[in-house]
Amino acid sequence: MKRRLMLLKRYGFALLSCAFLSTSAFAAEDTAPGVKGASDEEYTPAKEVLTVKYVQMEKPYHLDVESLTGSFKDAKEVVIPLQKQDKAFPNGGGSVSNAEVKAIHDGLSIYFQVKWKDPTRNARAIAVQEFRDAVALMFPLGTVLMDPAEHFSPRMGDREKPVNLWHWKSDWEADMLVKGELEDVEAQYPNMHDDFNLNPYSAYYHRDLITSIAVLSGGRAARNLLSQPGRGRSVEDLNAEGFGTLTTQDHQDVFGCSRYEDGEWTVIFYRSLITEDPHDAQFVPGGNTFFNMAVWNGGEKDRNGQKNISIQWHPLSIERVAWQ
Amino acid sequence: MTLVHNWHLGRRMEYPYFESRPKRQFAAVFNINRCIACQTCTMACKSAWTYNKGQEYMWWNNVETKPYGGYPQSWDVKTLKLIDNGENTWFTDEKDEKLSPYGVYEGDTIFEAAAKKNINQWAVGYIPEDKEWRSPNIGEDVAKSNNKSDEYSSLPEHSRWFFYIQRLCNHCTYPGCLAACPRKAIYKRKEDGIVLIDQKRCRGYRKCVEQCPYKKPMYRGLTRVSEKCIACYPRVEGKDPLTKGRPMETRCMAACVGQIRLQGFLDDNPKNPVTWLIKHDKLALPLYPQFGTEPNIYYIPPRWAPRPYLRQMFGPGVDEAIDKFMVPSRERLAVLSLFRMTQSIVFEYKIEEGPKVFETMIHGKKFEMYNDTVIGFGEDGQEIVRTTIEEPIHIRDPKHLNSI
Numbered sequence: 241m242k243r244r245l246m247l248l249k250r251y252g253f254a255l256l257s258c259a260f261l262s263t264s265a266f267a268a269e270d271t272a273p274g275v276k277g278a279s280d281e282e283y284t285p286a287k288e289v290l291t292v293k294y295v296q297m298e299k300p301y302h303l304d305v306e307s308l309t310g311s312f313k314d315a316k317e318v319v320i321p322l323q324k325q326d327k328a329f330p331n332g333g334g335s336v337s338n339a340e341v342k343a344i345h346d347g348l349s350i351y352f353q354v355k356w357k358d359p360t361r362n363a364r365a366i367a368v369q370e371f372r373d374a375v376a377l378m379f380p381l382g383t384v385l386m387d388p389a390e391h392f393s394p395r396m397g398d399r400e401k402p403v404n405l406w407h408w409k410s411d412w413e414a415d416m417l418v419k420g421e422l423e424d425v426e427a428q429y430p431n432m433h434d435d436f437n438l439n440p441y442s443a444y445y446h447r448d449l450i451t452s453i454a455v456l457s458g459g460r461a462a463r464n465l466l467s468q469p470g471r472g473r474s475v476e477d478l479n480a481e482g483f484g485t486l487t488t489q490d491h492q493d494v495f496g497c498s499r500y501e502d503g504e505w506t507v508i509f510y511r512s513l514i515t516e517d518p519h520d521a522q523f524v525p526g527g528n529t530f531f532n533m534a535v536w537n538g539g540e541k542d543r544n545g546q547k548n549i550s551i552q553w554h555p556l557s558i559e560r561v562a563w564q
Numbered sequence: 565m566t567l568v569h570n571w572h573l574g575r576r577m578e579y580p581y582f583e584s585r586p587k588r589q590f591a592a593v594f595n596i597n598r599c600i601a602c603q604t605c606t607m608a609c610k611s612a613w614t615y616n617k618g619q620e621y622m623w624w625n626n627v628e629t630k631p632y633g634g635y636p637q638s639w640d641v642k643t644l645k646l647i648d649n650g651e652n653t654w655f656t657d658e659k660d661e662k663l664s665p666y667g668v669y670e671g672d673t674i675f676e677a678a679a680k681k682n683i684n685q686w687a688v689g690y691i692p693e694d695k696e697w698r699s700p701n702i703g704e705d706v707a708k709s710n711n712k713s714d715e716y717s718s719l720p721e722h723s724r725w726f727f728y729i730q731r732l733c734n735h736c737t738y739p740g741c742l743a744a745c746p747r748k749a750i751y752k753r754k755e756d757g758i759v760l761i762d763q764k765r766c767r768g769y770r771k772c773v774e775q776c777p778y779k780k781p782m783y784r785g786l787t788r789v790s791e792k793c794i795a796c797y798p799r800v801e802g803k804d805p806l807t808k809g810r811p812m813e814t815r816c817m818a819a820c821v822g823q824i825r826l827q828g829f830l831d832d833n834p835k836n837p838v839t840w841l842i843k844h845d846k847l848a849l850p851l852y853p854q855f856g857t858e859p860n861i862y863y864i865p866p867r868w869a870p871r872p873y874l875r876q877m878f879g880p881g882v883d884e885a886i887d888k889f890m891v892p893s894r895e896r897l898a899v900l901s902l903f904r905m906t907q908s909i910v911f912e913y914k915i916e917e918g919p920k921v922f923e924t925m926i927h928g929k930k931f932e933m934y935n936d937t938v939i940g941f942g943e944d945g946q947e948i949v950r951t952t953i954e955e956p957i958h959i960r961d962p963k964h965l966n967s968i
């Protein structure tokens with residue numbers, strides 16, 4: 241019996257591997273390992289259109305949720321159903337079932353307001369077990385046709401079908417409120433001792449250390465935006481061409497602000513309608529495009545593909561400006 | 565998943581990528597029997613790579629006390645529970661020198677357990693919390709005991725026992741960390757098999773922290789991305805001026821006071837000391853081979869610890885390795901004498917025979933010692949070290965007795 245088991249282990253696997261290889265060769269056309277193919281349903285955009293309402297705005301001195309909410313009052317919301325990400329490894333999410341989106345523009349900038357329920361505010365990712373709350377919007381690059389034949393994935397775009405993503409992070413927003421613009425390790429561990437202080441505003445500021453940063457801090461030396469202090473924004477501007485390809489743009493154009501109240505996040509993204517960056521989605525008044533979105537619940541350890549996603553593109557129609 | 569051959573397990577196993585072995589594999593042999601847990605290796609690494617902000621808790625190299633200690637705490641017990649509940653079942657009646665030198669592992673690897681449990685990620689794992697990473701050797705010197713009066717030191721196995729285990733990233737052939745990363749920010753170098761995290765591509769998801777069974781990738785709160793042992797790659801590449809372009813052993817290896825460490829590359833040369841000890845003599849064994857990552861730090865098991873525990877930790881090769889270590893052959897003794905004789909990586913050794921100097925019986929077996937000379941050669945074939953089995957004794961002239 242033992243021996244038979246062993247034979248199975250040794251040769252059975254070899255046979256299995258042949259079977260496996262042939263199936264994976266067939267499947268390789270549209271999926272990567274650990275990725276399930278999408279259905280036609282997913283390639284068909286949702287019916288309900290989100291209208292980006294044209295409003296004349298007095299630009300407030302401070303762009304924050306309080307001063308901007310008023311401008312959204314006539315914009316009609318679209319409720320986006322969210323679900324667990326179940327196509328690409330690692331799967332996960334499922335704790336946030338929907339989000340409400342509104343959008344406006346003033347002829348210069350476009351604003352998206354996203355609201356969703358989350359009983360816990362997780363706005364720091366310093367301890368190894370802590371993850372941030374976050375939300376992202378995604379737009380196809382250029383003018384695209386969204387029909388099932390096109391196979392434009394609503395998940396992360398696809399090869400030759402690039403998308404532009406705006407990823408708001410709760411901890412980036414918290415970073416902006418502290419001197420040096422990066423919550424330092426002391427924020428999490430107030431009494432922690434360290435020999436070398438990198439915070440240029442600290443009492444122990446040490447010029448030689450700061451300038452030898454390449455040796456001291458891999459993430460910063462590699463110019464990883466996540467590691468940089470003083471980003472000056474809470475939204476990261478990215479591109480992707482399918483699962484695992486997310487890449488930070490060299491030129492960051494998107495901003496955001498947020499409020500957490502009564503178990504609900506309100507996040508506002510804003511950017512000028514048109515930018516000079518060829519990697520950005522462009523919003524032309526009178527035009528149409530699509531968007532999709534995802535929400536991460538840090539309290540549930542959501543990050544990367546472990547997220548709450550909408551599995552369809554949603555049409556976006558940008559109102560003409562008054563003088564058009 | 566694809567099927568790859570894992571020679572530690574003596575069989576094929578599932579892995580998300582195809583088998584792709586490096587030209588030569590960064591590897592090391594640690595002689596547990598000699599370690600004194602002085603943590604000089606730990607500090608050598610710390611002072612080279614992790615002395616900075618946000619790395620306070622990081623010990624890319626650490627030495628911990630078994631069975632109770634662990635950094636992070638209980639990492640081994642927790643991971644074993646995720647695979648076969650710690651059961652380590654092997655079929656050892658049939659072996660193949662190359663393909664299955666220890667027999668065939670019959671349980672699940674971290675990858676197979678994940679597929680079986682349908683958890684929709686590549687490997688089973690968990691993220692240790694910050695408090696679990698508190699010390700490089702928490703529970704230092706805590707022994708396991710049966711609390712009987714007769715338990716004091718009688719060989720071959722002590723019933724009150726502990727030992728030290730020296731740990732760093734295993735630069736695995738099938739890394740769990742690499743499989744786990746949804747961004748492919750982790751890569752294994754073709755030239756030397758060193759596994760690195762790309763600091764630009766990493767987005768701090770901590771999937772590697774979760775799915776490395778050895779818990780060696782570590783998240784850095786300051787930079788919001790993960791870091792791990794880099795196998796001191798500038799030294800291994802020969803960039804340190806000290807060895808004049810020759811590949812050089814890593815900081816933690818070179819600093820070893822107990823002289824327990826020998827680092828080099830696992831390749832096809834039977835006269836490469838690391839390859840010889842691992843593949844030919846089978847004196848050095850992988851740590852928890854059942855995880856399935858084919859780790860590349862190999863251990864000479866401690867001869868006084870209970871065998872079932874050691875078999876769980878190093879697989880079924882334990883008994884043979886201990887027997888060989890207790891009564892070393894002429895060649896084995898010579899190769900063991902190379903440990904810590906030079907910082908340059910030894911690529912090949914040669915033995916020149918010397919006279920017999922000693923003879924005794926060890927556990928009923930005859931042991932003869934010859935004062936052979938062992939010579940180590942570098943990558944370029946040049947002699948880089950020469951030593952004898954008997955260390956030369958120098959007696960200080962009485963007039964200098966008190967001087968240094």
Ligand code: SF4
Pocket residue numbers: 732733734735736738739740741742759775776777778779780781792857
């Ligand atoms: S020990 Fe862990 S971190 Fe190192 S290569 Fe293996 S899986 Fe990766």
Ligand code: SF4
Pocket residue numbers: 608609610612613624625732733793794795796814815816817
């Ligand atoms: S090889 Fe280098 S980086 Fe890795 S643990 Fe040793 S000293 Fe540290």
